[in-house]
Amino acid sequence: MRECGRGIPVAVTRMVESLITSGTPCLLSEKGNFIVADLKGRAALVTGASRGIGRAIAQRLAAEGLLVAVHYGSQEKAAAETVEAIERVGGEAFPVRADLRRDDAVDTLFAEVENRLDGRPLHVLVNNAGVQSPPAPEGAGGKGEDVTSVSGVTAAEFDHLFRINVRAPFFIIQRALRLIGEGGRVINVSSALTRIAWPLLPYAMSKGALEMIAPRLALELGARGITVNTVAPGITATDMNRAMRDVPGVEERISALTALRRLGRPGDIAGVVAFLASDEGRWVTGQLVDASGGLCIAPAMS
Numbered sequence: 001m002r003e004c005g006r007g008i009p010v011a012v013t014r015m016v017e018s019l020i021t022s023g024t025p026c027l028l029s030e031k032g033n034f035i036v037a038d039l040k041g042r043a044a045l046v047t048g049a050s051r052g053i054g055r056a057i058a059q060r061l062a063a064e065g066l067l068v069a070v071h072y073g074s075q076e077k078a079a080a081e082t083v084e085a086i087e088r089v090g091g092e093a094f095p096v097r098a099d100l101r102r103d104d105a106v107d108t109l110f111a112e113v114e115n116r117l118d119g120r121p122l123h124v125l126v127n128n129a130g131v132q133s134p135p136a137p138e139g140a141g142g143k144g145e146d147v148t149s150v151s152g153v154t155a156a157e158f159d160h161l162f163r164i165n166v167r168a169p170f171f172i173i174q175r176a177l178r179l180i181g182e183g184g185r186v187i188n189v190s191s192a193l194t195r196i197a198w199p200l201l202p203y204a205m206s207k208g209a210l211e212m213i214a215p216r217l218a219l220e221l222g223a224r225g226i227t228v229n230t231v232a233p234g235i236t237a238t239d240m241n242r243a244m245r246d247v248p249g250v251e252e253r254i255s256a257l258t259a260l261r262r263l264g265r266p267g268d269i270a271g272v273v274a275f276l277a278s279d280e281g282r283w284v285t286g287q288l289v290d291a292s293g294g295l296c297i298a299p300a301m302s
């Protein structure tokens with residue numbers, strides 16, 4: 001390999017030229033090596049990052065070099081564990097609490113996020129926090145029943161689902177857009193259940209509403225190079241469905257309905273989010289990306 005005038009091999013120079021031509025940002029490191037300047041040094045906000053899928057997303061984005069705001073609602077210890085896990089491997093993160101049931105949630109969330117970012121733009125927003133079948137929120141008057149049939153759903157439970165799964169991400173996006181710079185990313189976490197007649201109707205309805213954000217907002221923000229997408233996990237092993245998975249045989253039955261023959265793992269979803277957040281994902285916008293391992297893609301699996 002021949003070296004060019006400044007001690008950089010010609011082949012490396014050509015590779016960097018081709019990266020720049022393709023629109024990939026590059027940096028010269030202190031040691032004189034070219035690196036792809038993708039997510040390093042940027043900032044992300046991941047809602048519901050104390051546990052489950054959100055924790056995996058936070059860890060994955062931090063591993064890509066982002067400073068991550070680890071949002072949570074009530075489980076302070078779990079959020080601290082997410083931050084610790086990130087810091088243990090050299091990443092950067094901080095916890096931020098905001099109960100998305102509350103009217104002041106967006107103000108509370110962004111007061112802390114803006115304070116910690118200290119003028120740094122937000123590059124990635126992941127609206128991941130969500131609830132599926134609420135135990136009745138205190139004082140809301142719901143019966144805390146499993147919302148598996150239409151007749152079992154109270155108005156309070158319905159409102160609770162829409163408040164957290166739809167209203168909160170909508171207004172979080174609205175506020176975040178003040179902080180998101182050119183080329184930023186908005187990623188909403190929906191569910192494969194919007195396309196299947198599963199017995200969690202208000203939940204599926206709330207995720208269906210959430211999915212409507214990406215196409216319209218992608219158009220609105222395209223001129224700023226900001227992409228907006230939705231990721232739809234299938235059944236993924238987290239606290240959200242622990243009770244269901246504890247029923248003998250259920251895990252096997254769901255695996256049989258899934259082309260890849262197992263339940264999802266939080267890291268499966270985090271990988272898809274990381275792709276959309278990365279520079280490699282720059283040409284995908286306004287889309288619904290299924291991350292279900294092929295859940296219910298056939299009438300029946302044999």
Ligand SMILES: NC(=O)c1ccc[n+]([C@@H]2O[C@H](COP(=O)([O-])OP(=O)(O)OC[C@H]3O[C@@H](n4cnc5c(N)ncnc54)[C@H](OP(=O)(O)O)[C@@H]3O)[C@@H](O)[C@H]2O)c1
Nearest residue numbers: 048050052053072073074075100129130191235236238240
């Ligand atoms: N697991 C699945 O099979 C599956 C499938 C499809 C889609 N999804 C979607 O993926 C996302 C993550 O699900 P998951 O399974 O990881 O859930 P999870 O383990 O139950 O975690 C839920 C997260 O949301 C936060 N959250 C819940 N209620 C909140 C509130 N009132 N205020 C603020 N934060 C609140 C929780 O914070 P605290 O820890 O503080 O409570 C937690 O971090 C959700 O949007 C869910 O609908 C999940």
